[in-house]
Amino acid sequence: MMLFLWSVIVAAVALLGARRCAGESSCVLWSSAGDMVQRGSSFEVYCTFNPTCQRSRSMQMCADGSREEEKLTYKQFNETTIFLRVEKITEKRTYSCLADCNPPKDSCGLDISAGYPPERPKNISCIYKILTNDTGSVNCSWHRGRVTYLRDRFTLWVQAVSGNHSGGAVPACNVSNKGTELLSAIFTLPTSVQFMSVWVQASNPLGSIESSVVNYTLRDIVMPSTPAIDTVECSSRNCTIKVEQAVRTQHLQVQYRDMEQQEWRTYAEPVGLMIPSKTKHISSLEPCSLYSFRVRSRFSTGLWSQWSSSISNQTEEEAPTPALDVWLVPVPGLKSMRVYWKVSVMAVCSRSITQYKIQVNSNDSVVANVGAEVKNRSIPFCSNCEVSVQAVNSKGLSPPATITTHHTDDVLLAKTAPLEIESKAENHTVTISWRKPQTAPAHYLVEWFSEGLMLNQLRWVRLNSTETFFKITDMNPYECYEGAVYVFYNKSSVSKTSFGRIATLEAAPEMGPSVGEKVEGKKRRVTVVWTELPKAQRRGCITSFTIYLQNRTGAPKLYYAQASERVKTIEGLHPDSYSLWMSASTSKGEGPPGQKIKFFIEEDDHLSPLLMMCLLVTAVAFTLCLWKGTAVKHRFSVIFRCLMPDVVPDPANSKWARECSKEKGMMNLKLPSHDSSFTDPEDETILVDVEELCRQIGDPPAQRNNPLKCSPESTTGQETELSALMYPPLTTYIKSLSHDSDSSCQISSDTSTIIDYISSHGQENLENYDQDDEEFPEMQFFPSLSLLMEPVGCVGKLTLDAVKIDCSDFFQNA
Incomplete structure (x- = not known):
């Protein structure tokens, strides 16, 4: 009853509203095809105005979803009606008319929807x-x-x-x-x-x-309703599933999957359930594995139900099986070996392993027990012994994996021809292939590792005797690898063939090596030392190094070193300032130069003993050649006579000494005339009475070479005696002459004081003597260097203090 009353009220209000709107509207719009039209159709839109609204009539249109109105060009149908032709409508549109009315009235509008009729389902x-x-x-x-x-x-x-x-x-x-x-x-x-x-x-x-x-x-x-799994209970190899269903079905299907494989497997044994709750046993599972289970059911006919929600559970542990994969390599430079192991892909309970047990069978002792995260261990070196590794968990130990140490000893390696190995890099994969040896092998082993990181990144795989190639897929690009292929004939016969440095991708190195130098200036050489490039900057396998050496003026000289070298000595360098830098190269090209360093090769100030000996021999030979010349020999005798006392001329044989001996006590000494630069108070010849006293010399050294001796006994008469007294031994010195003294003359051999032998003005007269005189061949006075001379006195009216012999004058004239 209440619903009927509300319906009547709504209808009345709508009718009143419609009438009010009709009375107040300025126009009426309608379409020849209605307000729902098919897309792509054409029709007319009419607008009839109120008779009181006759001025400024227009028609507008806006598209679906658009707020902008577009004024349209219309046609006159009659006095009160205009119309618009719409061609091939494609979307919903709204049309409106405007007119000036007095009093003002509302504008009118029309919505036209465009679509398609429904298709057949x-x-x-x-x-x-x-x-x-x-x-x-x-x-x-x-x-x-x-x-x-x-x-x-x-x-x-x-x-x-x-x-x-x-x-x-x-x-x-x-x-x-x-x-x-x-x-x-x-x-x-x-x-x-x-x-x-x-x-x-x-x-x-x-x-x-x-x-x-x-x-x-x-x-x-x-189709039955979807079943539900109540519980899952598992042992090491089996799981029991309890299923709940709303109705009884004839078939129940179970699927399970290992959580690591992500692939569902259907349990094959068909099962019929005649009651809503049933238990199902799933066997042939792997221990230590996490499984997920789901079920669905079906009547004897019809469709399978939808799968139930999955429930997961893990099977229990068992002792690890099968045996580990073990490999053994020697540690370079140390008396030890390193044993490696890995869990086989077929192994179970690998996640439950708590430790690994390493044992050397030669002495039946456990070397070490290491944690589950460790995959290699160093052990002392032993020859002809077996090393075994076992995995341990809460249920027991895995079968022992043993390996002998024969292959670590080069002497015990099988004396067979090496394999012909080829390596090919393609599509981020390296293929190692070889020819089958003449002797049938038991199996192969291929090992590979990043260059220089054998102990840290060793990987290997075992292959059966029928395989002759292996594809390595886990190599990093732009990284250099090395490896080897082992052929096992039996436990005691193993051969090894290494394969070269390979890389999946290569490019020129990104930088040059760091360089150090040791300069040896005396040997004129430099020793260059450099370090390896970081792995990230090598960009492949380094093939060679280039050393650039440049002095201050010349172009750089190039020296090359192999990839394995780290030291290079450059010899034969001339004294200069040098710059040195290096670069590295791969098969794809040479990288940029490294840091430039500078050093110096200095001149050697000290002559080597061999060079000094050569110079000395050359000088002596040159002197001997010159000595053969008379003029040269005469010049040497003049220059160095003061250093040779045994060849000093004896004054006793001079003409002056003989005249002095004829007139005893008298000496006739003529002074030379002097030039204007020399002043002398006396111009006449001075006659001097000289009394000579001779004293025997104790043991003069000159007696060995001079036959004249100062002795009172003589067989040649008085003249000879006076002459002998007048000429002392070769060590007797004559002091310089004094012009204003009539005191006694002293002839002394005292060498304790430095004296001039002949004054400069006396020397000029002596040079005027006849050089051809046999008794005075050369008027030159040289001192004797004997230190054993006794003084010989000569007492008279004149002392010869003014007479001196000066060797420097002779050197000056020479």
Whole structure:
């Protein structure tokens, strides 16, 4: 009753509103095709104005979703009506008319929607789910076809048949446009229904259409409700699953998967469940593995149910199996070995391993127990012994994996020809291939590692005797690798063939090496030392190094070193300032130069002993050649006579000494005339009475070479005696002459004082003597250097203090 009253009130209000609007509107709009039109069609829109609104009439239009209005060009239909031709409409549009009215009135408008009529629904599919023993639900789905851009309505019609009774068609449900291509509807049916027919009707303002009829036998589309897993209990190899179901089914299917493999596997044994709760045993599982399980069920006919939610559980541990994969390598430079091991891909319970046990069978002692995270260990070196490694967990030990130390001793390696190995890098993969040896092997082992990092990055794989190649796929690009292929004939016969430095990708190095130098200036050489490039900057396998050496003026000289070298000595350098830098090269080219360093090669101030000996021999030979010349010999005797006392001329043989001995006590000494630069107070010759006294010399050294001796006994008479007294031994010195003294003359051999032998003005007279005189061949006076001379006195009226012999004058004249 209340619903009826509200309906009447709403209708009355709508009617009053419509009348009010009609009385106040300035115009009326309508379309020749209505307000719902098909896309691509053409029609006219008419606008009739109120008779009171005659001026400034116009028509406007705006598209769907647009706020901008567009003024349109219209045509006059009659005095009160105008119209617009619309061609091939493609979207929803709004039209309006404007007019000047007195009094003002509201403008009028019209919304026109454009779309398509519905397509025939297709691909109808229905599933009959049994909810309880009495009822079930039918879920039907279909494809709606293309989008119409209008409000569509879909009705699912069902006609059920129970036994011999056929019911009428009834609309099971109505579905509105959901904007999706696949639509569905759900309705219930009693379990007594055996057959049903379904079809779908689609409609919108532009038309209506029905799908074809689809007939179903419900037992063919029947599906049990989704079962649920209650619990999962596992041992090391089996798991027990308890399943809950709402209805009894005849088939139950179980699927499981290892969580690491992510692939479901179906347990093959068929199982029939006749009661809602049933237990299922899943066998042949791996220990120490985490599994997920799910189930579904099916009646004797019909469809499988949907899969249940998955439940996971882990199987229990077992002793690790199979044996580990073990490899053994010697440590360079040390008396030790390093044993490596890895868990086989077929091993189980690898996650449960708590430690590894290493044992040397030669002395049956455990070397070490290491943690589960350790994969290698150094052990003392032993020859002809076996090393075994076992994995340990809470359930026990794995079978021992043994390896002998024969292959670590080069002497014990099999004396067979090395393999012919080829390596090829392609598509980030390196293929190592070889020819099968003449002697049939037991198996092969291929090892590889990053260059210089054998102990840290060693990897290997074992191959059977029929394989002759292996593809290495885990190599990093721009990194250099080395390796070897081992051929096992038996436990005591193993051969090894290394393969070269290889890389999957290469480029020129990114930098040059760091350089140091040691300069040896005396040997005129420099020793260059450099370090390895960092792995990230090598960009592949280094093939060579280039050393650039440049002095201050010349072009750089190039020296090359192999990739394995780290020291290079450059000899034969001349004294200069040098600059030195280096670069590295791969097979793809030379990298940039490294840091430049400078050093100096200095002159050697000290002559070597060999060079000094050569110069001395050359000087002596040159002097001997010159000595053969008379003039040279005379010049040497003049210059160096003061240094040779044995060849000093004896004054006793001079003409002056003989005249002095004829007139005893008198000496006639003529002074030379002097030039204007020399002043002398006396111009006449001075006659001097000289009394000579001679004293015997103790043991003069000059007696060995001079036959004249100062002695009172003589066989040649008085003249000879006076002459002998007058000429003392060669060490007697004559002091300089004094012009104003008539005191006694002293002839002394005292060498304790430095004296001039002949004054400069006396020397000029002595040079005037005849050089051809046999008694005075050379008027030169030289001193004797003997230190054993006794003084010889000569007493008279004149002392010869003014007479001196000066060797420097002779050197000056020479």
